[in-house]
Amino acid sequence: MSIEQLAETAQAMVAPGKGIIAIDESSSTIAKRFAGVGIENTEENRRRYRELLLTTPKLSEHVSGAILYDETIRQKTKDGVPFAKYMASQGMIPGIKVDTGAHPLAGCPGELVTEGLDGLRDRLKEYYTLGARFAKWRAVINIGEDIPSGTCIEANAHALARYAALCQEQGIVPMVEPEVLMDGDHDIQTCYEVTEATLRSLFGALYEQNVLLEGTILKASMIVPGKSCEDQVDVDEVAESTVMCLKSTVPAILPGIVFLSGGQSDRDSTAHLDAMNRLGNLPWPLSFSYGRAMQQAALAHWSKDLVGNFAKAQSIVFDRARENGLAALGQWEG
Numbered sequence: 001m002s003i004e005q006l007a008e009t010a011q012a013m014v015a016p017g018k019g020i021i022a023i024d025e026s027s028s029t030i031a032k033r034f035a036g037v038g039i040e041n042t043e044e045n046r047r048r049y050r051e052l053l054l055t056t057p058k059l060s061e062h063v064s065g066a067i068l069y070d071e072t073i074r075q076k077t078k079d080g081v082p083f084a085k086y087m088a089s090q091g092m093i094p095g096i097k098v099d100t101g102a103h104p105l106a107g108c109p110g111e112l113v114t115e116g117l118d119g120l121r122d123r124l125k126e127y128y129t130l131g132a133r134f135a136k137w138r139a140v141i142n143i144g145e146d147i148p149s150g151t152c153i154e155a156n157a158h159a160l161a162r163y164a165a166l167c168q169e170q171g172i173v174p175m176v177e178p179e180v181l182m183d184g185d186h187d188i189q190t191c192y193e194v195t196e197a198t199l200r201s202l203f204g205a206l207y208e209q210n211v212l213l214e215g216t217i218l219k220a221s222m223i224v225p226g227k228s229c230e231d232q233v234d235v236d237e238v239a240e241s242t243v244m245c246l247k248s249t250v251p252a253i254l255p256g257i258v259f260l261s262g263g264q265s266d267r268d269s270t271a272h273l274d275a276m277n278r279l280g281n282l283p284w285p286l287s288f289s290y291g292r293a294m295q296q297a298a299l300a301h302w303s304k305d306l307v308g309n310f311a312k313a314q315s316i317v318f319d320r321a322r323e324n325g326l327a328a329l330g331q332w333e334g
Contacts, residue, residue: 006215007255009133009173013093013217014256017325018064019288020175022260023053023295024097024136025069033296037303045306047075052302053295054083054092056314062325065093067136067175067289073127084131095175096132098123098163102140111152112140114159117166124170134173136219137163141180143194143226153201161205168215175258175289177219178202182263184226188233192223192245199249218250218257219289222272227263235268239275243282252283259286261293266320269293270327277330287328294320 013020025033030049031041039045050072066087073096076082084094100116114137124135139156141148156178164174180195199220206213223241225232246257261269269290276286288294294317302313326332 003212003215005171006168006173006212009093010215010217010255013064013134013173014258014285014287015064016285017329018062019290019321019324019328020065020067020095020258021053021059021063021294021321022067022136022289022291023050023069023072024067024095025291026097026101027069027071033299037300039303039306043071046071048078048306049299049302050075050083051077052298052310052313053317054087056317056321058318059321060091062318062321063092065095065134067095067097068132069097073130073132082131088131093133094131095134095136096127096130097138098127098135099137102138105152105155108147108149108152110144110147111142111149113152113155114139117159117162120163120166121170124166124172128170128172132172134175134217135163135167136175136177138177138179138219141178141194141198143180143184143186143190148194148198153198154205157198157201157205160202161209161211164206164211164216165209168212173215173217174211175217175219176202176206177260178221179260179262180221182221182224182227185228185230186226187229187231188223188225188237188241191225192241195221195223196245196249199245203249203251213251213253214255216254218254219260220246220257221260221262222264224262224264235271235275238272239279242272243276243279247283250284254284256285256287258289261288261290264293266293266297270323270332271334273324274327274330274332274334277328280330285328288324290324294324
């Protein structure tokens, strides 16, 4: 795929008023989500749940694509249509999570590095044939006493950049996700400083690995105080801090930035996105790539009756997509 095609795909991912739904939970994560609402964790229930999300009527009005898990990209609708093919027919771009998770970083207690580069080239080739046109790799940055270290930030930035280069080689748009976790009692200024250092390191590494930014999407975390911090802040402060940090670190040539919800409430994740877009004068579109914040209300409703509540659960998914689509335009009314 040419750079023009990569750029075209990246731009379509952040089309005005549209974002990404993240349904790439690993087998262990979806097991926890199902257990939380009392759904039996079988392959068929996982397939039905992903079908509920992806076949939501009119979803493509507000959702440009979905990040899938390895199991999901190989599954089909009840009518036998592969999910990736169904998505493409609805004008949504299939994506795929390709990292193999965060593991302890040797020599750096309490810190993690994301693995999955071994064999990635061949996996990406297969995912392309299965219909994937973008991929996702998540790095995890913890804030704590004396962490993150420069070693941790650099190791994760380097891995993200190598992954991104391999994606583009195979005609797949890389979504790079360096998540600064909300866990902890740090204040918003600490989150700002860590996020700024992380993004500077990431874009330096992308440059060194010859990654074409025109064909890359950033999945960013918002600048928020830790969950246990006594000094929580209002929506506008989160919006202003996040935009300032991004403007000081992210090149304007990037086609767009999507945010993870990172454990924020449904309402907070939408309100923060809306407030950022209301600030105006942004060099790139700011949109969403939410998992839990798009799904949890629908999952809870569906769990009460897997047959009878299917359509109602889909309407909840659509409502969340519409609200976040409006927030991506700075037009959400709350």
